[in-house]
Structure formats: structure tokens, C-alpha cells
Amino acid sequence: MDQQKHLNKSAWVMLGVGFVAYVFSGGRWNIGVTAWIWPFAFLYFSRKTKTKRQFLLLAAAIAVGHVIKWPDILDSGYLLSAVFCLLWSVCWVLPFLADRLLARKLPGAFLSSLIFPAAFVSVEALRALTPIGSLGAMAYTQSGFLPLMQVASLIGSFGLSFLIYWFGAVAVTAAEKRPRWKPAAGVCLALLAASVCFGCIRLAAFPVGSDNTVCVASVVSPFYEKYEDGTYEEIPTEESLRYFLSEAERAAKGGAEIACWNEEAFSVADADEHLLVDAAAAFAKEHGMILIVGYETPDTDGSENGESVNKTVLVLPDGSVTEYIKTNLIPLVELPGYVKGSGAVPCVQTDAGVIANVICFDDTFIGFIREKAGSADVLFVPSWDWRGVKRAHTELSAFRAVENGFAVVKPSYDGVSAAIDRQGRMIKRFDTADTGFDTVQFADVPVKGVPTVYAKIGGAVDLVFLLSGFVATALGVAVLRRKGSPRE
Numbered sequence: 001m002d003q004q005k006h007l008n009k010s011a012w013v014m015l016g017v018g019f020v021a022y023v024f025s026g027g028r029w030n031i032g033v034t035a036w037i038w039p040f041a042f043l044y045f046s047r048k049t050k051t052k053r054q055f056l057l058l059a060a061a062i063a064v065g066h067v068i069k070w071p072d073i074l075d076s077g078y079l080l081s082a083v084f085c086l087l088w089s090v091c092w093v094l095p096f097l098a099d100r101l102l103a104r105k106l107p108g109a110f111l112s113s114l115i116f117p118a119a120f121v122s123v124e125a126l127r128a129l130t131p132i133g134s135l136g137a138m139a140y141t142q143s144g145f146l147p148l149m150q151v152a153s154l155i156g157s158f159g160l161s162f163l164i165y166w167f168g169a170v171a172v173t174a175a176e177k178r179p180r181w182k183p184a185a186g187v188c189l190a191l192l193a194a195s196v197c198f199g200c201i202r203l204a205a206f207p208v209g210s211d212n213t214v215c216v217a218s219v220v221s222p223f224y225e226k227y228e229d230g231t232y233e234e235i236p237t238e239e240s241l242r243y244f245l246s247e248a249e250r251a252a253k254g255g256a257e258i259a260c261w262n263e264e265a266f267s268v269a270d271a272d273e274h275l276l277v278d279a280a281a282a283f284a285k286e287h288g289m290i291l292i293v294g295y296e297t298p299d300t301d302g303s304e305n306g307e308s309v310n311k312t313v314l315v316l317p318d319g320s321v322t323e324y325i326k327t328n329l330i331p332l333v334e335l336p337g338y339v340k341g342s343g344a345v346p347c348v349q350t351d352a353g354v355i356a357n358v359i360c361f362d363d364t365f366i367g368f369i370r371e372k373a374g375s376a377d378v379l380f381v382p383s384w385d386w387r388g389v390k391r392a393h394t395e396l397s398a399f400r401a402v403e404n405g406f407a408v409v410k411p412s413y414d415g416v417s418a419a420i421d422r423q424g425r426m427i428k429r430f431d432t433a434d435t436g437f438d439t440v441q442f443a444d445v446p447v448k449g450v451p452t453v454y455a456k457i458g459g460a461v462d463l464v465f466l467l468s469g470f471v472a473t474a475l476g477v478a479v480l481r482r483k484g485s486p487r488e
Contacts, residue, residue, distance in 0.1 A: 011048040018042040019061045026141045027069030028388055030395070035141035039168025043116060046096045047104050047172060058096060063089040070136075072388040074332055081388070084332075088136075091127055095119035098469070099169075102476040107483060109173045109181040113188075114472050117165035121158050122469025125462055128158075131331045133364030135392065138164050143395035147199030149424045152402045153452040154198070157366060158465040163192055208421045211446035214352045214378075216419060217256035218411035218428070219247050221265040222437035234267040241279055243438075248283050248291070250440045257352065258290040259440075262413040263326075263360045263384040264310060266295035273297050281319040290350060291315040292357050294382035309339045312357055312382055314346050322346040326359040328368065334361075345372035353377030353447040360384055363408075364393070369400050370458045377449035378407045385415025390431070398424040403458065405450040409443070419443035422450060 018041030021034040049055045066089040073081045103115040128134040139157035170188040251259035297309045310326040325341030347356040356376035360383040394416040401408045408420040419428040428443035
């Protein structure tokens with residue numbers, strides 16, 4: 001091989017650093033600072049590659065890292081999940097390919113630094129429109145960094161993702177000492193500083209602690225018996241009803257004004273469904289409570305072509321019932337096999353404000369939540385997670401709260417349950433791995449939602465980010481054609 005095609009030691013070091021940081025950025029584990037490291041490290045390596053084979057090493061590092069950080073993402077065995085992750089990782093390789101083909105050939109620093117983040121955020125926005133949803137978006141790695149999270153109330157999660165990717169691209173541009181890199185770095189750092197300052201002001205000027213609160217009981221139920229081989233046995237209807245009344249009594253005695261069960265907390269035959277709903281309505285009337293009860297009805301009468309229905313009922317103190325059927329079903333796990341809901345999310349006016357509820361994977365879809373539940377004061381998300389996704393799913397729920405200005409309550413079977421205020425702060429968080437099943441946990445949840453810029457114009461904001469990669473690429477191509485494709 002020509003000596004000029006060999007990579008220097010720094011490039012290999014960066015590939016290793018990027019791989020480790022990538023594994024611990026999002027996924028099953030998350031160390032927030034690593035999200036700021038791997039785009040720089042991988043992009044540095046990519047810019048140094050001189051052959052297609054060297055670039056394929058980067059693609060391999062991303063693919064292997066993706067498999068490691070999302071083990072058993074489908075809860076259907078490691079092999080199937082690994083195949084899914086290998087295919088999914090292509091989304092992360094494409095922006096590096098765009099940068100390789102365009103950015104390092106462009107003169108100057110500003111436009112060349114935009115190719116990578118624009119391509120990445122376009123891929124994120126496009127992927128969020130698919131059945132996969134937004135799981136794994138870069139912004140979610142910053143869950144818990146409250147000052148920076150607040151920028152999602154202005155420009156959404158894709159906006160925060162863009163800032164993180166742009167920081168990596170600008171850092172590489174600075175490391176290469178490209179012409180006019182300082183103005184590009186100055187603009188990027190100024191926007192990041194402005195975002196943190198905005199967050200600090202928002203946290204200080206609109207403190208959640210001054211809001212009225214409502215006592216909410218998050219109920220995680222033991223209505224399935226789980227065995228070591230991963231199979232489940234459904235508990236009979238009669239026993240499920242006894243559990244329901246027992247848990248509801250515990251919630252009422254603890255002072256809860258609202259009680260929300262996890263996803264599919266009960267499994268009742270369609271012919272017996274009315275027994276559970278009637279019991280919930282009677283209890284709500286007797287105790288003056290609001291109940292959100294999640295359950296599954298297997299198709300025993302053939303009315304649903306053999307498919308089960310994953311649903312909730314939102315029961316008010318007057319006994320009125322609003323039903324919701326899960327709309328966004330998990331590919332390969334629930335689809336096919338479950339009835340797809342119509343997307344009509346219940347948003348009900350109560351003494352505690354406007355409350356809405358969706359089910360589990362629904363909240364992975366940014367536009368769906370903004371359009372269907374953005375007017376709520378509190379969003380309830382009954383869920384059923386598993387080890388491979390439980391942390392990541394709960395942390396992305398915090399961004400739905402910030403984007404839309406409402407609180408989120410998420411009781412999760414076999415996962416991480418949480419009550420989250422409108423600024424993304426975890427009020428209560430518990431893992432069934434620690435608390436076990438058959439548990440009722442209480443939290444005082446703020447019930448005053450606030451309007452956000454993103455909730456009002458988020459569709460247009462997301463469209464801008466979706467198109468940004470295509471626009472930046474088109475501009476890059478136009479510049480190269482006009483300049484005759486100059487090389488450094």
C-alpha cells in the first residue's frame with residue numbers, strides 16, 4: 001500500500017475513543033458527556049481516511065457499537081435484536097458519508113461544518129416518521145441536564161441534537177485549522193451558551209415549585225406471572241379484579257386523587273371487559289378519584305380477527321369513561337398481533353386541569369404527542385418496558401414534557417417508572433428491579449401546564465430540521481461545482 005494511504009496514530013486513537021464514547025451515549029447506558037465526544041472522534045477519523053476500506057472500519061465501529069449499546073432492544077432475543085441494530089446503524093453512517101463526500105472538499109469552515117449536523121438531524125427527523133419513532137435521538141442523551149434541556153421548548157429535540165452534532169463538526173474543523181474556522185466556532189459556542197442561559201432563565205423565572213400539585217399514585221401490577229424463560233402467564237379475570245380493588249384501595253388510602261396503572265396491567269377476555277370497567281367506574285364514583293386503567297383484551301369472540309386490543313380507560317369521578325387504544329405499535333413485537341388505534345387521544349378537562357393519556361411507545365413519536373396531547377396539563381403514559389430500553393424510554397419522556405410544557409406520569413411494568421414535571425425534572429423515579437411488582441408509589445405532580453413555542457409551531461420547526469440536510473448538501477454540491485471541486 002502506498003505510504004500516503006496509511007493513517008497516523010492519532011486517527012486510530014480517535015476511532016477507539018469514539019467507539020467507547022458511542023457505546024455509553026444513549027442506549028442501555030448513558031453518560032451524557034460522551035454524546036459530545038463521539039461525533040468529534042468519529043468525524044476526526046472519517047476526515048483522515050484516505051480509502052474506502054478505512055471508511056468501512058468506521059461503519060463497522062458504529063454497527064458493532066450499536067449492537068452493544070442496544071442489547072435485546074426488541075425483547076425478542078439477542079440475535080434478532082442484533083440484526084435489527086445492524087440495519088438501524090446505517091442511519092448513523094450516512095451523515096459521515098455525506099461529510100466525506102462533501103465537507104472536507106469545501107473551502108472555508110462554516111458551510112463545511114454544517115454538512116455533518118444537518119445530515120444527521122435530517123436522518124433523525126426522517127427516522128422519527130417511521131415505525132421506529134425517535135428512540136435513540138441524540139438530544140435524549142442530555143436528560144437530566146436541565147438548563148440545556150429547556151431549549152427543546154423552543155426548537156424541539158431535533159434542535160438540541162443539531163447543536164450537539166454541530167459542536168463535534170466545529171471541533172474537528174478547529175483541529176484541522178481550516179480557513180476561517182474561528183468564526184464558525186464562535187457562532188456555535190455562542191448558540192450553545194445562549195441555549196444554556198435561556199434554560200437557566202426559564203428554570204428560574206418559571207419555577208415549578210410554585211404550582212398547585214395533585215397527589216398521583218403510579219401502580220405497577222403483578223397481574224402477569226413471569227418465568228425464567230421469558231414467558232408470561234395471564235392471571236384469571238377474577239383474580240385480576242381482586243388485585244385491581246386492592247391496589248385502588250391502597251392508592252385511595254395514600255391520599256391519591258389520581259391513580260394510573262401500567263400498560264396491560266390486566267388481561268381480561270373481551271366478554272369480561274365490562275366487569276373491569278364497571279368496577280373502575282364504581283370505585284371512582286365512591287372515592288371521588290380519577291383512574292387510568294391499562295389492560296389487554298384477547299380476541300375470544302373473533303370480532304378482531306384474532307388480534308388483541310391494548311387499551312386504557314380514563315374514568316372520572318362521575319363514572320364517565322373515555323377509552324383509548326394504543327396507536328403506535330412496536331414493529332415485530334406488537335405488529336402484527338394487536339389492533340392499531342385510531343389516534344384519538346383523550347384530553348379531558350378535570351378539576352386537576354386537562355389530562356390526557358397515551359400508551360408506552362406512543363410517546364416516542366414527537367409529532368404525535370405534540371398534535372394529539374400538546375394542550376394537556378398532565379400526560380399519563382402507562383408503559384411496559386424491558387431491560388434493554390427501560391432507561392432510554394423514561395428519559396425520552398422527559399423531553400415530551402419540556403417540548404409541550406406539561407407534566408408526565410409514566411408507570412412502567414418491568415421498567416423505570418417516573419413522574420416528571422414540565423421542565424423535565426424527575427419528581428419520582430423507581431425501577432421494578434428494585435421495588436418489585438405489586439407496588440403503589442406516590443408523587444405530588446404539578447398540574448399547571450405552560451404554553452411553549454415548540455408546542456405551537458413545532459411542525460414547522462421539525463420540517464426545517466428535516467430539510468436541513470438536503471439543503472446543506474445541495475449548497476455544498478453547488479459550491480463545489482462553481483469552485484471546480486477544489487481539494488485541500
